[in-house]
Amino acid sequence: MDMIGRIRRLHVRDKLSVPEEKVRTWVSHYRLHGIDGLRPxxxxxxxxxxxQVLAHQDxxxxxxxxVxxxxxIRNPNQIVVWRRNLDQSRLQACETRNEEQPKMKPERRSAAPSSTVVADAEKALREENDRLRAEVAYLKKLQALIRSKRSAAPTKRV
Structure with missing residues (x-):
């Protein structure tokens, strides 16, 4: 953390009477998204x-x-709420599954309990990445076509 930035944040914190954490959040949003990152x-x-956000965070x-x-996302606490809800839904799903299925063998515990969630998020990211690559390729070809038509167009000579 650079000293000048810290001094500025402390000055803003004192002047506005807001917690330093809030000022750091504002600074992060401004650095990544410009003035739009500070608008409501x-x-x-x-x-x-x-x-996707939780998988990226992990x-x-x-x-x-x-993240x-x-x-x-303007409220970082929203991420904490999403994490808590995901953990609770996993717990409820495990409890429901345990109530419905009679135990015959001890269940194996996976090393990463969120592996299916992470796999789904990774699959979604791959699909989005493929779509974006196709879109970029399409736009590049369109630009090349427009350039070739412009260069092939007859020019007027005086």
């Missing part, structure tokens, strides 16, 4: 997006504030 935003996030070992800044 109301969003409803889908389950797929939430899983994979990169990011804090809730860091919120990356995905332009």
């Amino acid at each position: 935003k109301r969003s409803a996030y889908g389950a797929q997006f939430k899983l 994979r990169e070992q990011l804090s809730s504030r860091q 919120a800044a990356l995905y332009d």
Whole structure:
């Protein structure tokens, strides 16, 4: 952390009477998204997006504030809520499965309890990556076609 940045954050914190954590969040959002990162935003996030964010957080070992800044989520505590809800739903799913199935053999515990969630999120990311690559390739070909038509167009001579 650079000293000048810290001094500035402390000055803003004292002047506005807000917690330093809040100022750090604002700085992160501004650095990643410019002035739009500081404007009010109301969003409803889908389950797929939430899983993608949580998988990214796990994979990169990011804090809730860091991953919120990356995905332009204004309230880092929302990530914590999503994590808690995911853990609770997993627990409930395990309890339901245990009640429904009679035990015959002891179940093996996987090393990573979130492997199916991570696999689904990785699959979604791969699909999105493929779609974006196709879109970029299409746009490049379109630009090349436009350039070739412009260069082939007859020029007027005076």
